[in-house]
Amino acid sequence: MLTAKPITKLTCIVLTLFCLGCKHRNIVKHNGEKDLISFKPVFGISYTEIARRTQNGLSFNHFGYQLEPQWKMQFVSNDSTSIYSPTKKQFIKFPLTRGYDSIFNTARTWLKVKTMTKDSMIIELLNAYADSVDTRGAKVYMVFYADDYIKNILRGDISLCKSPSRRDSVYIQRLTTAADKDFEKGFAARQPVELRSKAHQLLSANAIQSQPCSITSTLLMIT
16 A cells, blocks of 8 residues: 655755756856856957967967967847958858857857856857767867957957967977978978969060070171
């Protein structure tokens, strides 16, 4: 025979804590929670990307390609962003799609917020394949500073922040040394070699050299 056992005070406390733990939060703390992300705390703040680095902290990958910071953006609302276009010289609005685990999509790019404050934020790039997204991340991180932070704290100078670090220089020197010893280890240079044709210079030189001969021939004919 089944008998109903009285609910103890301890059981009520456990159930209460469980319910509180399951309560949905609207604003993510950006440290790994699975909540639906919200950009409300940073609406209208303009951010400028000052660095783009790999997981090891370098701005160059193993092919020698430099990951340059390019983005300027602000979150207008939870469903739109404003991103600066260097080509059109103006900000363009893009739709924003929010996901869980701090993931969102805008400007045809999948991204994941790692940290976000009113002064700065770090966003990780995600790889997308057809209709699926690799949520493990591409291990490439975009570092943004708020424009107010750049103006008031950095005094508007972000050239040092954007320039390659000493670690980058040492890494490129190592790649260069390896390429000098083995051409198969060559890599894409930051400033590629430019090939220029000398055909025009050779034609000009031949014309100058042939000119005295023509004059001499003319003189002989006159004589």
